[in-house]
Amino acid sequence: MAKTPTPLSKEFLKGLWNENPILRMLLGLCPTLAVTNSAINGLSMGLATTFALLCSSILISLLRKIIPSQVRIAGYIVIIATFVTVADKFLAAYLPEISKALGPYVPLIVVNCIILGRQEAFSSKNGVGRSIIDALGMGSGFILVLLVLGSIRELFGSATIFNLQILGDWFNPWMIMILPPGAFLTLGLLIGLGNWLNERKVKI
Amino acid sequence: MNDIIKENDNNITEEKVVPQKKPDPRSKLAKPERMLVLNSSPHLHTTKSVHKIMWSVIIALIPAMAMSFYYFGVRAGLMILTCVVATLSTELVMNFMKGEKITISDGSAIITGILLALTLPPTFRLSSAVLGAVVAISLGKHIFGGLGYNIFNPALLGRAFLQASFPVAMTTWSNPITLKYSAIDAVSTATPLGAFKFEKILTDYSDLFFGNIGGSLGETSAIAILIGGIFLLILKNADWRIPLSFIGSVFLLGSIFWLFNPNQYPDPIFHLLSGGLLFGAFFMATDMVTSPITPKGGWIFGAGAGILVIIIRLFGGLPEGVMFSILLMNGVTPLINRYTRPRIFGESRK
Numbered sequence: 001m002a003k004t005p006t007p008l009s010k011e012f013l014k015g016l017w018n019e020n021p022i023l024r025m026l027l028g029l030c031p032t033l034a035v036t037n038s039a040i041n042g043l044s045m046g047l048a049t050t051f052a053l054l055c056s057s058i059l060i061s062l063l064r065k066i067i068p069s070q071v072r073i074a075g076y077i078v079i080i081a082t083f084v085t086v087a088d089k090f091l092a093a094y095l096p097e098i099s100k101a102l103g104p105y106v107p108l109i110v111v112n113c114i115i116l117g118r119q120e121a122f123s124s125k126n127g128v129g130r131s132i133i134d135a136l137g138m139g140s141g142f143i144l145v146l147l148v149l150g151s152i153r154e155l156f157g158s159a160t161i162f163n164l165q166i167l168g169d170w171f172n173p174w175m176i177m178i179l180p181p182g183a184f185l186t187l188g189l190l191i192g193l194g195n196w197l198n199e200r201k202v203k204i
Numbered sequence: 205m206n207d208i209i210k211e212n213d214n215n216i217t218e219e220k221v222v223p224q225k226k227p228d229p230r231s232k233l234a235k236p237e238r239m240l241v242l243n244s245s246p247h248l249h250t251t252k253s254v255h256k257i258m259w260s261v262i263i264a265l266i267p268a269m270a271m272s273f274y275y276f277g278v279r280a281g282l283m284i285l286t287c288v289v290a291t292l293s294t295e296l297v298m299n300f301m302k303g304e305k306i307t308i309s310d311g312s313a314i315i316t317g318i319l320l321a322l323t324l325p326p327t328f329r330l331s332s333a334v335l336g337a338v339v340a341i342s343l344g345k346h347i348f349g350g351l352g353y354n355i356f357n358p359a360l361l362g363r364a365f366l367q368a369s370f371p372v373a374m375t376t377w378s379n380p381i382t383l384k385y386s387a388i389d390a391v392s393t394a395t396p397l398g399a400f401k402f403e404k405i406l407t408d409y410s411d412l413f414f415g416n417i418g419g420s421l422g423e424t425s426a427i428a429i430l431i432g433g434i435f436l437l438i439l440k441n442a443d444w445r446i447p448l449s450f451i452g453s454v455f456l457l458g459s460i461f462w463l464f465n466p467n468q469y470p471d472p473i474f475h476l477l478s479g480g481l482l483f484g485a486f487f488m489a490t491d492m493v494t495s496p497i498t499p500k501g502g503w504i505f506g507a508g509a510g511i512l513v514i515i516i517r518l519f520g521g522l523p524e525g526v527m528f529s530i531l532l533m534n535g536v537t538p539l540i541n542r543y544t545r546p547r548i549f550g551e552s553r554k
Contacts, residue, residue: 172329172331172332172370172373174335174369174370175368175369175370175371176365176368176369177369179368181368185343
């Protein structure tokens with residue numbers, strides 16, 4: 001594979017823009033669309049996913065020579081599920097309101113394409129350090145998009161961001177923005193904006 | 205990973221595929237005895253232009269606009285003006301962003317503005333109406349590539365956006381200013397259909413026909429819509445099959461349910477005259493861009509929309525279903541076009 005090792009900074013930054021899991025690769029769209037009706041929900045979903053991604057990347061990277069390739073997907077799923085359960089129980093115990101708001105989407109992180117995709121494409125072929133950097137980069141990219149998406153939807157849908165009143169009383173909240181159509185519209189426009197910026201060679 | 209991506213990038217060289225000219229397969233066939241008119245899409249055999257069609261639609265909307273002005277006063281004029289200005293400005297901004305020729309003079313944006321305004325409740329906030337107009341033109345039309353490429357009727361898309369955004373304001377109706385006795389509180393789509401049967405049916409019919417009822421600005425007066433609609437049909441700027449099959453299927457299904465249980469379901473005349481059915485059938489469903497191009501497709505389109513209207517009105521959660529039924533049928537229009545494509549002369553049935 002990698003004959004000349006790519007610099008670690010690049011490994012991190014690719015998750016933010018060039019291989020951003022949502023804007024560029026369109027992975028993990030289910031939680032992206034479902035839970036971003038407010039900024040706090042988007043952020044907590046991003047953090048939970050990043051936790052699961054980071055921990056399972058470390059473990060899989062360590063075990064990459066031990067797991068037989070025939071059963072690797074099953075192995076990955078078991079490892080991912082372990083950490084997702086940890087995240088789920090943590091949220092339920094310490095942040096019950098957020099846990100309730102996220103509903104079934106925390107347990108569903110197990111089948112998140114981003115996590116499985118990174119394990120298959122990266123952690124199973126690279127060392128621990130590199131995998132950590134990759135997981136952090138991908139996780140940050142995911143958090144960033146979820147945060148932006150959640151903020152936009154919350155701003156227009158309830159005139160607040162993180163429950164702080166941003167727009168005054170003159171603004172009539174667009175209820176559509178906190179409903180599923182708002183998620184699709186906003187995500188579509190964000191992806192369009194991303195492509196537009198990319199065409200203009202704006203590179204991070 | 206990165207290396208693989210780089211390699212792939214290098215592999216993509218600029219290969220220009222030269223299309224090989226195939227001989228026209230029809231040239232092998234014997235020449236037909238008489239020429240057949242085949243229904244393939246752009247029929248450029250008239251002097252019609254986008255300009256003429258659009259302006260004829262605007263003229264056809266004048267009766268409905270006049271009636272809305274008569275029944276709802278200055279408010280109606282303000283609403284129409286606001287929506288038209290908003291759609292035209294959005295069109296201009298979109299043209300500028302896309303770097304294309306300015307298309308505000310072709311009339312389509314004006315029509316979208318008028319249609320949107322006429323489907324809004326009289327007391328609707330003007331600022332929210334502007335939002336609907338912006339959504340209609342930007343997300344309804346230009347994001348798909350502009351006039352002729354849009355999948356959904358832009359005005360209805362804008363209205364659907366408003367309906368989802370402001371569900372309370374979109375179902376708050378006021379009585380027309382001519383209706384001084386306000387004992388009857390808006391016999392409109394807003395009141396549940398179950399309440400209608402306690403009204404005096406005869407007066408309702410004439411009020412429904414002339415539009416002396418609460419409802420969206422332009423949809424209340426059946427006669428104004430009929431005048432405009434018939435004008436459009438005479439000019440052949442709308443496919444007559446669509447309104448006929450639309451209204452016909454609503455009438456037919458409505459009568460079946462009415463005969464089945466007259467206490468529970470409203471009679472078919474009420475179905476026809478109430479709500480936005482006539483307005484939708486004549487001005488929304490006949491939009492050339494978003495309705496099927498084949499004659500058979502027109503029948504299917506109208507009948508499908510009519511069936512959906514009855515289903516939504518009688519069994520759905522919303523009192524009125526014309527908007528969603530037309531939007532849903534807009535969505536299946538490409539499919540209808542595909543399955544009603546006429547056979548080429550000599551092509552065998554499968």
